[in-house]
Amino acid sequence: MQSLIGELFFKAFDNPLLSQGHDSASLDLPLGKIAFTTDSYVVKPLFFPGGDIGSLAVHGTVNDLAVCGARPLYVSAAFIIEEGLEMETLWKIALSMGKAAEACSVRIATGDTKVVDKGKGDGLFINTAGIGVIEHPVPISPKQIKPGDRVIVSGDIGRHGIAIMAVRSGIDFETEIKSDSASIAPEAMALVSGGVQIKCMRDVTRGGLASVLNELAVSAEVSIEIDESAIPVREDVSAACELLGFDPLYVACEGRFVAVVHPDSTNLALQILGPKSRCIGEVQSQGEVAVWLKSCLGTRRVLALLSGEQLPRIC
Amino acid sequence: MQSLIGELFFKAFDNPLLSQGHDSASLDLPLGKIAFTTDSYVVKPLFFPGGDIGSLAVHGTVNDLAVCGARPLYVSAAFIIEEGLEMETLWKIALSMGKAAEACSVRIATGDTKVVDKGKGDGLFINTAGIGVIEHPVPISPKQIKPGDRVIVSGDIGRHGIAIMAVRSGIDFETEIKSDSASIAPEAMALVSGGVQIKCMRDVTRGGLASVLNELAVSAEVSIEIDESAIPVREDVSAACELLGFDPLYVACEGRFVAVVHPDSTNLALQILGPKSRCIGEVQSQGEVAVWLKSCLGTRRVLALLSGEQLPRIC
Numbered sequence: 083m084q085s086l087i088g089e090l091f092f093k094a095f096d097n098p099l100l101s102q103g104h105d106s107a108s109l110d111l112p113l114g115k116i117a118f119t120t121d122s123y124v125v126k127p128l129f130f131p132g133g134d135i136g137s138l139a140v141h142g143t144v145n146d147l148a149v150c151g152a153r154p155l156y157v158s159a160a161f162i163i164e165e166g167l168e169m170e171t172l173w174k175i176a177l178s179m180g181k182a183a184e185a186c187s188v189r190i191a192t193g194d195t196k197v198v199d200k201g202k203g204d205g206l207f208i209n210t211a212g213i214g215v216i217e218h219p220v221p222i223s224p225k226q227i228k229p230g231d232r233v234i235v236s237g238d239i240g241r242h243g244i245a246i247m248a249v250r251s252g253i254d255f256e257t258e259i260k261s262d263s264a265s266i267a268p269e270a271m272a273l274v275s276g277g278v279q280i281k282c283m284r285d286v287t288r289g290g291l292a293s294v295l296n297e298l299a300v301s302a303e304v305s306i307e308i309d310e311s312a313i314p315v316r317e318d319v320s321a322a323c324e325l326l327g328f329d330p331l332y333v334a335c336e337g338r339f340v341a342v343v344h345p346d347s348t349n350l351a352l353q354i355l356g357p358k359s360r361c362i363g364e365v366q367s368q369g370e371v372a373v374w375l376k377s378c379l380g381t382r383r384v385l386a387l388l389s390g391e392q393l394p395r396i397c
Numbered sequence: 398m399q400s401l402i403g404e405l406f407f408k409a410f411d412n413p414l415l416s417q418g419h420d421s422a423s424l425d426l427p428l429g430k431i432a433f434t435t436d437s438y439v440v441k442p443l444f445f446p447g448g449d450i451g452s453l454a455v456h457g458t459v460n461d462l463a464v465c466g467a468r469p470l471y472v473s474a475a476f477i478i479e480e481g482l483e484m485e486t487l488w489k490i491a492l493s494m495g496k497a498a499e500a501c502s503v504r505i506a507t508g509d510t511k512v513v514d515k516g517k518g519d520g521l522f523i524n525t526a527g528i529g530v531i532e533h534p535v536p537i538s539p540k541q542i543k544p545g546d547r548v549i550v551s552g553d554i555g556r557h558g559i560a561i562m563a564v565r566s567g568i569d570f571e572t573e574i575k576s577d578s579a580s581i582a583p584e585a586m587a588l589v590s591g592g593v594q595i596k597c598m599r600d601v602t603r604g605g606l607a608s609v610l611n612e613l614a615v616s617a618e619v620s621i622e623i624d625e626s627a628i629p630v631r632e633d634v635s636a637a638c639e640l641l642g643f644d645p646l647y648v649a650c651e652g653r654f655v656a657v658v659h660p661d662s663t664n665l666a667l668q669i670l671g672p673k674s675r676c677i678g679e680v681q682s683q684g685e686v687a688v689w690l691k692s693c694l695g696t697r698r699v700l701a702l703l704s705g706e707q708l709p710r711i712c
Contacts, residue, residue, distance in 0.1 A: 104465055104538060104539070105599065106433055106462050106464075106465040106467060106529070107432065107433045108531065109430065109431045109432070109433055110430055110431075115423050116423070117421035117422065118421055118471060118506050118507055118528060119420060119422070119473070120475045120507055120508065121475065121509045122475045122476075122477050122509055122524060123511075124477060124511045145420075146420040146421050147420075147421050150419055152421060156433060159435070160435045160437045160524050160526075161437075162439060162477070192433055192434050192526075193435065194435050194436045194437055196439045197709070198519060198710065199710075203517070203518065204513060204517040204518070207477055207511075207513075207522070209435070209475050209509075209524035211435055211507075212421070214421070394512070394514070395511075395513065
């Protein structure tokens with residue numbers, strides 16, 4: 083079985099690096115600082131509208147590199163397979179992974195497979211680590227965030243989480259809501275090369291927009307005020323959230339990011355990101371750490387960090 | 398719980414890279430080709446004589462880099478935790494990982510934690526990816542192997558597998574057999590810097606010495622003849638194998654490697670590796686792909702690749 087699986091991945095990821103047949107891949111990197119990241123994917127179910135665990139595992143790691151201003155180059159792919167997983171399922175996921183990697187211009191450079199006994203896993207877990215190169219001098223980090231900076235979101239939020247929950251709950255919405263799972267690298271790279279004064283970027287995943295904003299507020303030691311009416315949520319997502327009892331601000335995306343930019347760069351950033359993007363708020367005082375939501379009715383409330391996970395195993 | 402776990406790892410791995418609080422770690426790499434590798438660890442039990450899943454996850458990935466002639470620099474650490482795992486267990490493992498990383502002179506640069514529901518994992522799985530730098534021009538690869546080359550093993554084999562099986566089977570041997578789990582990077586680096594004409598190196602893990610030799614024979618398209626009497630197996634390991642019904646040639650190590658070297662370099666290599674090491678055989682004809690074992694009685698038989706795993710979840 084081990085060798086069967088090996089062959090399967092070689093075929094699906096077909097590239098000369100994997101054929102080196104060695105314990106590590108040997109890579110020539112361009113000059114520059116390197117970004118290095120890792121994520122495991124335990125999403126349930128393995129397939130969902132708009133993607134699967136394989137494409138998600140590529141996009142997620144590519145996005146973690148891109149929001150640090152790095153151009154994604156290589157990913158690793160490690161599989162923990164529960165005994166009994168259908169070979170056809172694995173094949174579909176591997177193909178989807180190979181396709182996603184190609185679309186993201188990254189190469190799957192190295193991999194690993196472990197099989198665990200039935201009942202000791204859950205079909206399939208995937209880990210991807212990623213290497214990217216930082217080819218510009220712009221310091222992108224929460225520490226750069228200052229009062230007056232604007233907060234931009236790259237597109238409508240909440241679709242990944244709703245796509246997963248729809249499958250899990252078995253509810254049919256009027257329109258099928260597809261995950262937004264995708265690489266945000268082209269958009270992030272375009273902001274950098276377009277001369278936007280980026281302070282920080284972060285992809286919106288587990289915990290949704292509210293969690294990302296809270297993490298940024300804590301790291302930068304600032305307060306952030308967000309305008310509820312400016313936050314892009316599709317009508318069908320909003321309706322689904324209501325039905326399922328979720329707040330869209332806490333629902334995961336997998337193809338959206340937040341960019342905090344110097345106020346002078348706001349319009350340029352919005353122009354580069356296109357009509358899906360919105361300026362949703364601004365950084366306020368340094369010292370007070372909080373995220374404030376100005377509601378559509380004009381009231382102001384703290385957008386707290388959720389204490390638990392609203393949706394476990396969303397990615 | 399998520400934030401508790403986060404704090405736990407920050408404490409255990411205490412280093413400035415992790416405190417960047419960013420989606421990727423930003424690293425300055427020395428010039429040279431880069432080696433990149435990944436492995437997941439699903440060993441059962443989590444703790445065993447001589448190590449645990451944490452130290453193993455560091456050593457295994459460090460060793461995959463080192464056998465490619467790379468100096469290990471950075472590892473990632475991703476945890477898939479089954480709900481209900483004791484925090485104290487996780488803490489012990491994280492500490493052990495941090496200690497192993499320090500001993501190996503590598504930094505844990507980036508990490509991830511996922512929690513899966515009870516019954517959907519098995520306590521803990523760890524993935525580590527690793528980055529190393531190749532600072533010399535020696536081409537180390539199975540393709541370099543030629544007839545006449547000598548096969549050297551860096552020390553006695555089979556201890557890791559027996560240490561695990563002893564715990565699993567509940568058998569008490571007269572002496573406790575400890576896993577050999579350790580970094581082989583200093584030894585591999587010493588061979589390179591000592592001027593040994595290395596053709597290829599490979600760490601002996603799953604499937605043991607026999608599997609490594611078979612993999613090398615296939616990749617290099619050669620036959621290899623091994624002298625049974627030269628293979629170092631400790632007496633207690635040999636006795637335990639007999640008791641448990643295993644062939645030590647197929648039992649995993651986690652701190653041993655095979656080096657295939659030019660015949661002129663044999664003595665130099667043995668001298669650098671010290672008295673634990675042995676020259677166990679040589680590469681024969683090109684074209685025929687097989688591993689031959691010359692037994693203590695003078696007979697010659699093919700040392701086949703095992704079709705299944707003799708010991709599942711050994712690493």
